Amino acid sequence: MKWCSWCFDKTHHTITERHLLSKSRYKCDSCSSETVACSYCTKGMARSTKDGTDWLCAKCDKTIAEWGEKPNLKEKGDCSWCLESTDHLLIQYRYLKRNIYKCCDCKKRTVRCRLCGDAFARGHASADEECELLLHTVSNTREHSCTSRKDYISIEILTDINIALHDGVVGGLVDSS
Secondary structure, eight states: OEEETTTOOEEOEEEEEOOSSSOOEEEETTTOOEEEEOSSOSSEEEEBOSSOBOSSOTTTTTSSSSTTOOOOOEEEEEBTTTOSEEEEEEEEOOSSSOOEEEETTTOOEEEEOSSSSSSEEESSGGGHHHHHHHHHHHHHHHHTOOOTTOOOOOOOOOTTOOHHHHHHHHHHHHOOO
16 A cells, blocks of 8 residues: 555556556556655655656655645646636646646646746746736736726736737737827
8 A cells, every 4th residue: 555646545556558668557456546656765656647757756856845735736826728716736746847836717727837837837938938928018018007087997818819919919909199
């Protein structure tokens, strides 16, 4: 019996894929999540996902201080996918890179914003900076859009917007004359 980094219970893990040259994959008997053996200790099992595998269990990567405690893995923030202030569930702890979260409303993958640390950007590496810039530009424009004539600006953003359109949108939003 080993500790699971998904459900934080001490339980059996059933082997699902046996590998000789890489880590074998297991399934937690309690929560049915995919796990791998921790690279540092022998007490815990690390999380495993389709997108990547944690090499350390929750205790070794400092997600929790001791086995037996159940941490709050949800964080609140603005989502750049659905543009709502929602909870984001930690799905992958990354020691050297940003942690990966999942928006509890739209169920899409997110990462913590590099610019402010309060909002959540889209979770794929190719769009991180574009979406962060767009999210902050739009939120800043909403806050500072009032002129002496009290113009009100309505904004609709599609999820597949690209950087070329982003430049045009920013130019149109900022130039209110």
